[in-house]
Amino acid sequence: MIKPEKPKVLLEVESGTTVRILKFMTGNELEGKLRQLGILPGNCAKVIRHAPLGGPFLIELNGREIALGQAIASKIEVEVVSCVSP
Amino acid sequence: MRFALIGQPNCGKSTLFNQVAGYKAETGNFSGTSVTFTASKVRVMGQVVELVDLPGTYTLAGTNPAEREVFDYLASHSVDAIINVVDASHLAQGLELTLELLELERPTVVALNMIDEARRLGIVIDGAHLQERLDAPVLPMIASRGRGVKEVFTTTLRVAQQQKNARRIPFGTEVDETVVHLAGQLDGEADPLPATTAAIKLIEGDRKLEGQLKIIRPELTSQIEQARNFLRSRHGQDPVWVFGGERHARASEIAQAYILQGEHRLTWRDRLDDVLLHPVLGYVALISILFLFFQFVYRFGSLLEVPLINFFDHLNAQMQGQLANSAFLAYVLTGVIQGISGGVAIVLPYLTPFLLGLGLLEDIGYLPRVAFLMDALMHRLGLHGKAIVPFILGYGCNVPAIMSTRILEEKRDRYVAAALSTLVPCAARLAVVFGLVAFYLGPNMALLIYLLNLFVIALTARVLTRVLPEASPGLILEMPVYRMPTFRTLSSKTWFRIREFIVEAWPVLIAGSVVLALLNYFDISKYFNYLLTPLSWVLGLPNQVGVPLIFGILRKELSLIMLHQALGGVELKDVLTSTQMMTFSVFVVFYIPCLATLLVIRKELGNKAMAAIAGMTVVIATMAAFLARILGSIFFK
Numbered sequence: 181m182i183k184p185e186k187p188k189v190l191l192e193v194e195s196g197t198t199v200r201i202l203k204f205m206t207g208n209e210l211e212g213k214l215r216q217l218g219i220l221p222g223n224c225a226k227v228i229r230h231a232p233l234g235g236p237f238l239i240e241l242n243g244r245e246i247a248l249g250q251a252i253a254s255k256i257e258v259e260v261v262s263c264v265s266p
Numbered sequence: 267m268r269f270a271l272i273g274q275p276n277c278g279k280s281t282l283f284n285q286v287a288g289y290k291a292e293t294g295n296f297s298g299t300s301v302t303f304t305a306s307k308v309r310v311m312g313q314v315v316e317l318v319d320l321p322g323t324y325t326l327a328g329t330n331p332a333e334r335e336v337f338d339y340l341a342s343h344s345v346d347a348i349i350n351v352v353d354a355s356h357l358a359q360g361l362e363l364t365l366e367l368l369e370l371e372r373p374t375v376v377a378l379n380m381i382d383e384a385r386r387l388g389i390v391i392d393g394a395h396l397q398e399r400l401d402a403p404v405l406p407m408i409a410s411r412g413r414g415v416k417e418v419f420t421t422t423l424r425v426a427q428q429q430k431n432a433r434r435i436p437f438g439t440e441v442d443e444t445v446v447h448l449a450g451q452l453d454g455e456a457d458p459l460p461a462t463t464a465a466i467k468l469i470e471g472d473r474k475l476e477g478q479l480k481i482i483r484p485e486l487t488s489q490i491e492q493a494r495n496f497l498r499s500r501h502g503q504d505p506v507w508v509f510g511g512e513r514h515a516r517a518s519e520i521a522q523a524y525i526l527q528g529e530h531r532l533t534w535r536d537r538l539d540d541v542l543l544h545p546v547l548g549y550v551a552l553i554s555i556l557f558l559f560f561q562f563v564y565r566f567g568s569l570l571e572v573p574l575i576n577f578f579d580h581l582n583a584q585m586q587g588q589l590a591n592s593a594f595l596a597y598v599l600t601g602v603i604q605g606i607s608g609g610v611a612i613v614l615p616y617l618t619p620f621l622l623g624l625g626l627l628e629d630i631g632y633l634p635r636v637a638f639l640m641d642a643l644m645h646r647l648g649l650h651g652k653a654i655v656p657f658i659l660g661y662g663c664n665v666p667a668i669m670s671t672r673i674l675e676e677k678r679d680r681y682v683a684a685a686l687s688t689l690v691p692c693a694a695r696l697a698v699v700f701g702l703v704a705f706y707l708g709p710n711m712a713l714l715i716y717l718l719n720l721f722v723i724a725l726t727a728r729v730l731t732r733v734l735p736e737a738s739p740g741l742i743l744e745m746p747v748y749r750m751p752t753f754r755t756l757s758s759k760t761w762f763r764i765r766e767f768i769v770e771a772w773p774v775l776i777a778g779s780v781v782l783a784l785l786n787y788f789d790i791s792k793y794f795n796y797l798l799t800p801l802s803w804v805l806g807l808p809n810q811v812g813v814p815l816i817f818g819i820l821r822k823e824l825s826l827i828m829l830h831q832a833l834g835g836v837e838l839k840d841v842l843t844s845t846q847m848m849t850f851s852v853f854v855v856f857y858i859p860c861l862a863t864l865l866v867i868r869k870e871l872g873n874k875a876m877a878a879i880a881g882m883t884v885v886i887a888t889m890a891a892f893l894a895r896i897l898g899s900i901f902f903k
Contacts, residue, residue, distance in 0.1 A: 208504070208506065209675070210739050211507075212507075214742065215510055215511075216324035216325050216362075216510075217359075217744065218359055220514060231543070231548075231639055235638070235639070236651060236740075238543070238745060243355070243356065244356055245745035246742070246743070246745065247634070247637070247742070247744075249645075249651065249741035250740065252739055252740045252741070252742060
């Protein structure tokens with residue numbers, strides 16, 4: 181069993197890492213938008229790659245790929261943990 | 267009878283619509299291509315049905331204008347049946363919207379689209395049992411190939427005729443009781459919405475609906491508050507998220523129960539992003555793709571332009587010979603011929619390959635990749651990656667580009683993106699740049715204009731960002747899987763856009779060309795030219811460019827076609843210097859977007875925005891053209 185690390189924001193996560201989404205530090209409107217895409221607390225996501233020079237993160241979640249800008253990635257709290265979405 | 271097509275972004279709704287209605291809606295492999303409602307009459311088993319294509323939406327909750335419009339439409343109009351298109355390869359996600367639609371309690375049919383794509387990913391769906399669970403017809407479909415489409419429509423007609431309303435699937439006990447309780451209090455006041463849907467909306471905090479009901483039933487406010495408080499205490503969550511969460515859980519559970527997971531066969535498509543989104547190779551690929559695209563357009567176009575122009579010149583010369591004794595008729599005829607040849611020889615040769623190429627990139631799904639790669643750069647312009655979509659569409663036509671700014675969440679972003687995308691040289695301006703600069707001065711000079719254009723856009727963006735500071739949250743964009751475009755979709759899409767030119771723009775071109783001929787014949791054009799003398803003086807252009815520039819506001823191609831005429835129908839390189847050609851083209855590229863674009867800006871952003879953008883473009887055009895004049899006088903010796 182891998183012990184979960186302490187919470188980070190998505191922005192600090194390296195490519196190829198799986199994380200569990202904990203909570204959002206965004207406004208309600210933005211949170212709604214993320215939730216629609218299946219980015220919900222408790223779900224698992226994998227950071228696939230990120231674009232250079234402060235570009236967006238590409239994460240995989242429930243079999244679909246979603247690009248998130250850095251400003252947003254810095255507002256999603258996650259824990260690095262090997263996990264599979266429920 | 268009226269059917270509404272609804273589904274999540276990029277699920278293939280518009281593709282389905284186009285299959286049955288002929289090509290009327292814009293499609294492309296990225297979210298939010300359809301931002302307006304498109305309606306069409308179609309025949310289903312001999313019956314005429316109005317089919318309405320609604321913009322893609324993840325939910326009816328409505329966080330951006332496009333989503334809000336869908337809910338308002340379903341709430342206000344009487345739709346006889348709903349066709350819910352679901353991307354079979356993302357069943358759980360799609361079902362969240364399906365559950366929300368079932369709550370509307372209207373006749374509903376679920377079309378599982380792209381089952382071929384799903385199968386490739388190893389997903390096989392047990393449709394029969396899913397249908398039983400949802401208590402609504404579920405049918406497989408591959409819209410891009412027209413498979414299963416007929417069955418979807420005949421089934422929809424049947425449920426519509428039988429008025430077989432869908433039934434909502436209950437939430438978890440506590441939540442459901444709260445909804446049902448509040449719904450009971452509404453007493454049908456929320457018509458045409460079912461009471462339960464209205465109750466959900468009210469608990470979620472729909473101010474519009476609450477405002478309407480408060481007038482008739484003031485006491486409802488406290489009941490709504492009570493329900494909200496109850497849910498907040500039980501779920502420890504803002505009530506706004508409760509229903510979404512419930513639907514998400516239910517949808518995942520249903521999807522899991524009816525998906526028979528097979529084997530995911532990795533193909534080249536899954537590996538493609540390793541190259542196309544690579545931090546270095548990705549940009550090499552991007553530049554190469556755009557370069558090839560540019561070359562393709564240029565080579566294809568110039569191959570046709572020369573012989574076609576020669577043909578029309580020859581034709582005109584012959585006609586002139588025949589009409590030697592009637593100067594008036596000769597003038598008018600020249601106008602007509604130049605209007606026609608402008609369309610056939612100058613515009614279509616470049617427009618056709620351009621639209622084919624753009625359509626191909628759209629359907630494959632490359633555009634969202636461009637957004638991903640360009641996000642960092644776009645941030646420097648004070649926007650985010652998604653704003654690249656209006657820019658790219660702008661190269662085709664500014665009108666859809668302005669419309670697509672609706673996919674941006676912030677009003678400020680929409681404003682900036684609209685202002686900037688009017689500076690993007692559309693296909694009409696492409697015709698001017700290619701027909702004048704590339705034709706006489708070579709393709710590299712045309713490329714130079716495009717680079718100057720990018721530079722000016724970036725500079726304008728910096729200035730606008732100063733005036734309107736950035737507040738946008740940043741990029742959130744779904745990356746679709748690559749899809750193999752079908753010949754049928756691509757060709758009908760290209761034809762749809764070319765037809766728009768032929769039907770809407772070409773007659774204006776011919777009429778404008780005739781009007782100019784008349785102005786010349788009666789010697790009136792000089793008054794118009796006087797009006798613009800200050801401008802032509804500053805830019806070092808012949809006085810006669812006044813009329814072509816004024817008419818260019820109607821259609822940008824007109825400015826080139828009328829230029830030919832205004833200068834006496836002679837070989838342009840004999841009367842214009844290289845510098846003048848550059849200066850003229852640069853001015854045409856930037857000044858006032860065409861009338862259609864202005865009108866769509868007014869519709870989307872209001873009168874003030876339209877005036878501001880038009881004014882801005884004239885200032886920019888004059889400065890950029892002046893710069894071109896200076897540079898030209900240094901380099902063209």
